[in-house]
Amino acid sequence: MRLDLPEAGGSLVPYTMGEPRAFTAPPGPAASRVAYAAAHVVPDPFAEEPALDWDTTLAFRRHLWSYGLGVAEAMDTAQRGMGLEWDTTRELILRSGAEARACGGRIACGAGTDQLPPGPTSLDRVVAAYEEQLAVVAEAGAVPILMASRQLAASANGPEDYAKVYGRLLGGLDRPAVLHWLGPMFDPALEGYWGTPDLDAAAGAVLSIIEDHADRVDGIKVSLLDAGREIALRRRLPASVRLYTGDDFNYPELIRGDEQGHSDALLGIFDPIAPAAATALHALDAGDLATYEEVFAPTLPLARHIFETPTYYYKTGVVFLAWLAGHQRHFRMVAGLESARPVLHLVRLFRLADAAGLFPDPGLAAARMRAWLTVLGVAR
Numbered sequence: 001m002r003l004d005l006p007e008a009g010g011s012l013v014p015y016t017m018g019e020p021r022a023f024t025a026p027p028g029p030a031a032s033r034v035a036y037a038a039a040h041v042v043p044d045p046f047a048e049e050p051a052l053d054w055d056t057t058l059a060f061r062r063h064l065w066s067y068g069l070g071v072a073e074a075m076d077t078a079q080r081g082m083g084l085e086w087d088t089t090r091e092l093i094l095r096s097g098a099e100a101r102a103c104g105g106r107i108a109c110g111a112g113t114d115q116l117p118p119g120p121t122s123l124d125r126v127v128a129a130y131e132e133q134l135a136v137v138a139e140a141g142a143v144p145i146l147m148a149s150r151q152l153a154a155s156a157n158g159p160e161d162y163a164k165v166y167g168r169l170l171g172g173l174d175r176p177a178v179l180h181w182l183g184p185m186f187d188p189a190l191e192g193y194w195g196t197p198d199l200d201a202a203a204g205a206v207l208s209i210i211e212d213h214a215d216r217v218d219g220i221k222v223s224l225l226d227a228g229r230e231i232a233l234r235r236r237l238p239a240s241v242r243l244y245t246g247d248d249f250n251y252p253e254l255i256r257g258d259e260q261g262h263s264d265a266l267l268g269i270f271d272p273i274a275p276a277a278a279t280a281l282h283a284l285d286a287g288d289l290a291t292y293e294e295v296f297a298p299t300l301p302l303a304r305h306i307f308e309t310p311t312y313y314y315k316t317g318v319v320f321l322a323w324l325a326g327h328q329r330h331f332r333m334v335a336g337l338e339s340a341r342p343v344l345h346l347v348r349l350f351r352l353a354d355a356a357g358l359f360p361d362p363g364l365a366a367a368r369m370r371a372w373l374t375v376l377g378v379a380r
Contacts, residue, residue, distance in 0.1 A: 001362045003370055005347050006378045017366060021357025023275030029068040029106065030281035033255055033262065034242065036070040036108055037270035037277070038077035040318050041084065041092065045332045052088060056328050058099050063327065067278035069270060070106030071096065073142065076186060077268040079315060081150065083335030086115040090136050097140025108143035108178060108266075111136070113151045120155045127168050134173070143218060144177040145266075146170075150189040159195035159205035166209045176218035178244060178266070181206060183224040185311040199224070203233050214238045221246045221266045225307075227254055235260055248307045248314070252296040256284065268314060269303040272321040273358060298356035305345075305352055313340040317349050324350065324365040325358065331372065343376060 001017040029035070042056040061071050073096045074080060074089050084092075093109045100107035111133035113126055126149060137144045146169060156162055170177060181202075184191040194202040210217050219242030222230050227250040234243040245254040245263035254263040270277045276299050283291035306317035316337055323331040331338055350369055359365040373379035 001366045003366050004379065005351070005369075006343065006373065008344060010378070012378075015351070017354050017359070017362045018357065020360050020362060021276070023067075023279050023357075025066050025275075026068045026278050026282050029070070030278070030285050032285045033281055034070070034244070034264040035068075035255075035270065035277065035281055036072040036106070036244070036266040037064045037274055038072040038075040038266060038268045039064060039271055040315060040322060041078045041334060042319075042322075042328045043332055043334050045330050050083075050085070050088070050334065052092065052334075053328070054095060057092070058095060060322065060327050061096055061099055061105070062103060064271070064274050065100070065103050065105035067274045068282075069274055069278060070108065071100065072108050072110070072145065072266050073097075074110040075145070075147070075268075076182065076312075077271060077315060077318060079334045079337065080110060080112065080147065081114055081187060081189075082312065082315070083333070083337060086133075089114075090133075093136050093140045093142070097142050101141060106143075107140070108145050109137040109140055110145045110147040110180070112147035113149040116151045118150065118154070121151055123152075123155060123161060123165055126152050126155060127165055130165075130169050131172065134169070138174070143175070144173060145180055145221070146177050147180045148182045148187070148190050148193055150187070153190050153193055156195055159201075159208075162193075162195050162205060163209055163212075167213065170209075170213040170216040173216055176216050178218050179206065179210070179220040181220060181222045181224065182246070185225060185309070186223055187312060199229060203229070203236075207233070207236055210241055211238060214240055217241050219244050219264065223247065225249045225311075230254060230263065231258075234263060248303045249300075251303070252280075252293065252300060255281075256289070256292065268318060269299070269306065271318050272306075272325070272353070273299045273302070273356070276356065276358065298352075299358075302349070302352040302356055302358075305349055308345075313337070316341040317346065320346050320349060321353055321358070324353070324368050326361055326364050331368075343378065 004012040044053040113129035194205040221244040223246030244266035280295040
């Protein structure tokens with residue numbers, strides 16, 4: 001399959017697509033690692049008011065479950081804090097929970113405080129906002145994820161305030177939760193989370209919370225894009241608490257682990273690379289490290305490109321690939337975020353995804369790429 005792709009300066013160069021890789025859906029989830037894909041949402045382009053295309057949004061979750069991956073619902077990949085409002089998020093959690101029960105799929109859902117206005121508020125209001133969302137997650141039957149809160153970051157005076165808030169929240173849960181450490185590269189409003197900009201001190205603060213409530217903590221998702229720091233934290237966790245890597249730059253080595261342990265996964269990159277991720281994880285189950293490395297290797301340049309600075313616009317690349325791969329009929333996003341990345345960024349993304357064999361139908365991907373470039377006025 002051939003097409004012309006633009007390069008810097010506006011020239012067009014011929015490009016020949018490779019063959020898709022034949023990824024086979026496994027019989028079930030991987031056994032040696034817990035793996036969640038943080039899933040994107042699909043808007044209804046014909047709605048007069050912002051709304052989701054529920055059929056397509058839920059079909060994509062079934063795609064993830066079909067590869068044995070869990071779904072991390074209503075996380076930043078679903079544009080929490082970047083266009084998705086709480087009323088729609090509430091419906092998303094409940095609909096996805098019902099779909100998970102019907103499919104037998106694993107699901108965890110983000111609970112936050114984004115129904116509050118931005119800026120400082122009282123800690124009591126932060127707790128109440130979390131509790132409102134946690135009740136919805138419980139109704140959905142999902143594992144709760146205590147998402148990092150912009151309002152808490154704006155209101156807390158130090159680590160002791162985080163300890164108070166998380167202590168109250170964890171104490172009120174009827175099942176263990178996943179904590180969420182999202183670095184400022186993903187959300188600048190979370191600078192200084194856990195009460196200090198010093199990352200060593202912040203690690204100590206969250207470890208103290210976990211140790212005080214270890215029976216209520218399933219794990220902690222860490223998205224700092226710093227493999228060494230993640231490993232250091234992982235080695236200090238109580239034995240019962242998982243480290244879910246959110247490091248989209250270094251996930252193969254972190255999931256593989258070492259003689260002192262490994263990370264499980266809760267990753268936005270697993271949305272577009274689900275078939276490859278499932279294949280690699282099942283190879284790891286079988287002790288086949290050569291296949292594990294070989295399958296993940298071409299996905300890493302892709303991931304590092306999707307999540308390049310400004311990292312919080314990674315969602316645009318995720319949705320672009322979903323459209324090219326045939327999972328949805330349009331390249332539109334909530335709040336118009338499809339325009340967040342420049343043309344040449346997405347052109348390179350197309351090349352990298354093709355190199356990883358991720359387009360199940362190269363003809364469809366090529367046709368959609370040509371159509372998109374034509375609309376932009378850069379096709380021949």
